[in-house]
Amino acid sequence: MDKRYAQVVVDVPTKQTNRPYTYEIPAELKDDVQAGMRVLVAFGHRSVLGYVVRVDVDRPADIEADQMKDILTVLDSKPVLSAELLELASEMAQKNFSFWVAFLALMLPAALKASYRKKLTAKPTLSDEDRVTYLEGQQERLVKTKDFSAKEWRAVLKLRQEGKLLVENQIEDKVRVKTELAYKVPADEAVLAEAAEKLGKGAKVQQTILAFAKEHLSQTFSKRDWVAQVDVSAAALNTAVEKGILEKTAVEVKRRPDVAGDGSIDTVKVLNDEQQAAYESITAAIEDNQDKTFLLEGITGSGKTEVYLQAAQSAINQGKQVLFLVPEIALTPQMQKRVEDRFGDKTALLHSGLSAGERYDEWRRIKEGKVQVVIGARSAVFAPLKNLGLIIVDEEHESSYSQSENPHYSAKEVALWRSRYHQAPVVLGSATPSLESRARAQKGVYDLLTLSKRANPTAKLPEVDIVDMRIAIQDRGDTNFSTEMLDKLKAHLKRGEQAVLMLNRRGFSSFVMCRDCGFVPRDPNCNLAMTLHMDTRTLKCHYCDYQTAIPRICPSCGSNRIRYYGTGTEKVEEELKELLPDYPVIRLDQDTTRKKGAMAKALRAFGKKEAQILLGTQMVAKGLDFPDVTLVGVLNADTGLGLPDFRASEKTFQLLTQVAGRAGRAAQQGEVVIQTFNPDHYALTFAKHHDYEGFYRQEMSIRHAAEFPPYYYAIQIQCAHPDENAVALQTAKIAAWLRKQLPEDVLVLGPSPKAIAKLKGKYYFQMLLKMKNENEADAVLTDLVQRSQNAEKDLQLEVRRNPVSFM
Known part of the structure; x- marks a missing residue:
């Protein structure tokens, strides 16, 4: 029989190998190994987890057939990664100078990053010597993969083939499938007939159970369903088991995250002219299977979400699936509620705030095709959807769509890749698009759709008042509240309205x-x-x-x-208690929202008007929609402007525009007060007038003069080491090597210490490459990453493409 081979990417955490290795598929596994499965393979002198990326490949010419290592065992009954995700992982690894295996692992829920054991059971023919060697003299033994060498595993599999040893997979998942008690009706009607003969005439409850059972042969119902449908007690069901009418069993219960919806139906709203035009453009692309990218630029409150939801419905009507990305799902329970109210149980939720069990069960619901809409944060972009018809990226300018830790990736880039693979449109939505996206729309790479007025015809954009804190502190001393801010707060609160106060506290930098x-x-x-x-x-x-x-x-x-x-939210909360003791405050920051569900609970309380003041960091700027919020106050607009980042002005403008958009979303006119020591800064003056186009033109001219993105592509190279002198020396050597290797038109800035120069006992240095051609430095940087594998063990090197932050 011809031998079959498979290519496997192995998970070796000490020095991750970035290419597939060829393994032989043993005869006993010939029907079990498929691409996308996890397997156990021998690597060096140990057994490791691997991912099958291809099957039926040729044996490498430089390895003899009898020298080939074989796959030891298969860990999945079905592939856990599709052909699409295998290809995506490979391309993302190359593009982001990372490791293939890191992306393969990233695509799976934590439950599948489990510890694997095998249960070995002796059969009568097993020799005493082998029983001692492999079972420690026992009848059965539970072993981990690392308990045996590759040679010993071969001997174990040989004993299994000879019928001397039973080998069973025992996957010790980090989470287990959740079950509940159930009762099954036998398949054979004769069994029920026999049970009926033994029933006395007075056994009315058992007769009721028997009648229901006869109509539902072979079917299983949970205890709850029996009680609800047949109106019998648990004790009666146990009696039915004793009498042979039912069999006890267990059924799986899919863990679902707390549903943000309250069971109400989110009604479809009538679109205005601009919304209708945007909707028609998107649905035409869905119907024609076009991988178009739309930039939906709509002012705050212009009804972008309604356009998303109606376009999603259009995709669902055509039998397609929808991927809906939001920047941080924990911060946008209102968006989650709208999606779930509109699409109900056909919605799945994926984000880091779920428990491991909930995430595993949601992932399986998606994989089993039981879901039409997936809503989630950054990592949901890898959801195992097979028939994508539309991808939505809400608040596309948000930096949280980029993963800063290894493996680095941009969820927007992944969304565009999947759009091309499925021939499905992508909608990037924002009131303040990133300069890169807006520049692509300007050049016609993206299709620009514009919403210039609020969806609610009675809601107007709020009036923005900029307060010069240089004058305020001369009047009131060192305070977080100017006289204008305090007066307006008192007036709005007195009328029973609500206020949102934001403290812009981004980053650690001083x-x-x-x-x-x-x-x-x-x-x-x-x-x-x-x-x-x-x-x-x-x-x-x-x-x-x-x-x-x-x-x-x-x-x-x-x-x-x-x-x-700099200042902190706790300090501001204390000052508020002194200035406005009659008005309780709900505070939202990293300290108060650490616990699961704390954010949603706090927002529900604010929605019920348990407090009239919501104080928070940037998390209060996004996605909140409360009709009674008529005042928004920004306590310190300058923090963002003072950061050492070429995007500082852009991020400040976006944040101020977003937070201003929380005010006056219903019938009442909203007001915004922005406190600053730089009242004439262009980011603030354009935010005051809600003038994105003006800001875009000004910022683009500054970027052009300074040779920064989007006119140039940027790559950040970061080095870390516990010894400051060592990392400074190594980074200088790398910079010198790069200047020799790279084309002359690639600019190399640095090296220099990072803004946060020391973190967790390591010193950080960085370099910045600027280039006109996006892939101009790829070959050299790939070589650099490979060489860094052989550097001294304490030196860490990371390469980030188009980083969103240099902090």
Whole structure:
């Protein structure tokens, strides 16, 4: 018989290999091995987990047939990864300078990253010697894969083939399938007839159970269903088992996350002209199986969600599935509610806030094809959907769509890849699109759809008032609340309305700002805010490594009130209690939302008006839709502007526009107060007038002059080491090597310490590459990553394509 071979990507965490290895498929597994399954293979002197990526491949020419290692066992009864996801994992690994196996593992729920054991049971013919060697002299033994060498596993499988040893898979999942008690009706009517003869005439309850059983041969119902349908007690069901009418069994219960919906139906709304035009463009692409990318640019409250939902319904009507991505699902329970109210049980939820069991069961519901809409955060982009007809990326500008830890990837890029694979459209939606997306729409790469007015005809965009805190602190001293902010808060609260207050507390970075004129020191090369380093008492640029002393006198106005800037939500909450003791505050930040469901619970309480003030970090800027919120206050607009990031102005404008959009979404006119030490900064003045187009033109001209994205592609190279001198030296050597290897038109900035120079006992340095051609440096960087595998063990190197943050 011809030998069969399979290619397997092995999971070797010490030095992950980034290519498939060829293994022989043993005769006893010939019908069991398929691409997309997890297997156990010998690698070196141990057994490891592997993923089958191809079957029926040729044996490598440089290995003799008798030297081939074989697959030891198969861990799945069906493939857990489709051909699409196998191909996607390979391409994403190459594009993101990462490892194939890292992406394969990322696509599966934690339950499938389990520990595997085998139960070995001796048969009568097993020799005493083998019983001692493999079963420690016992009748049966539970063993882990690492308990035996590859050679020993071969001997075990040989004993199984000879009929001397029974080998059974025991998968110790991190989560188990959840079951509940059930009762099964026998398949044979004769069994029921025999039981009926033995029943006395007075056994009325048993007669009722028997009558129901005769109509449902072979069927199984949970205890709850029996009690509900036949109206009998649990004791009566147990008696029916004793009398042979029923058999006890267990049925699986799929764990479902808490449904955000309250059972109400989300009614389909009539679209206005702009919404209708956007809907028709998207549905035409769904019907024609076109992999078009639409940028739906709609002001806050313009009804983007209704366009998404009606387009999703159109895809479902054609028998297709919908993938709906939101930036952070824990922060948008209202969006989850709308999707579930519209599509009910055909919705699955995937995000990191679920328990391992819930995530595993939701993943299996999707894989089994029982789902039409998947809503989730970044990692949901890998959901095992087989018939995608539409992909929606809401708030497409959000940086949380990019994964910063290894393996790095952008969910938007994955969505575009899957769109091409399934010939399905993608809708990128935002009130403030990223400059990269907007520039692509400008060039016609994306189709631009615009919603310029609020969906509710009575709702107007709120009035925005910018307060100069330089004057406010002269009047009221060092406070978080200007007189204007306090007066407006009191007026709105007195009328029974609600207010959202945002403290912009992004990142760990410290910066310096003049409290009199708002001046923030910038470096002369990159024109970016510099980071404060108290240890060396210097200001540094984390792009080009320019540094200077911390100024004692403001170079702009001559004031000596130049200070480190920052405050926290707890401090603001205390100040609010003193200033407005009659109004309770709901606080939303990382500390108060750590517990599962805490965010949704707090928002429900705010929705019920248990408090009139909602105070939070950026999480209050996104997706909230409360009709009674008529005032939004931004306590410190400058924090984002002071960050050492070329996207600082863009992120600040987006955040201010988003949070302003929380006000006046119903009939009442909304107001927004933005407190700042830089009232004339263009990001603030354009946000005041809700003028995205003006901001886009201004920011693009600045990016063009500074040679930053979207005019150039950017790649960040980050090195980490416990010894600061070692990482500085190694990064300098890498930079010198890169300058020799890369084409002349690729700019290499740095190396320099990162903005957060030390974290968890390691020092971080970075370099930035800028280039016109996206893939110009790929070959050199792939070579660099491969070489880094042989570097000293404490040096870590990561390469990130188009990073969203340089913090």
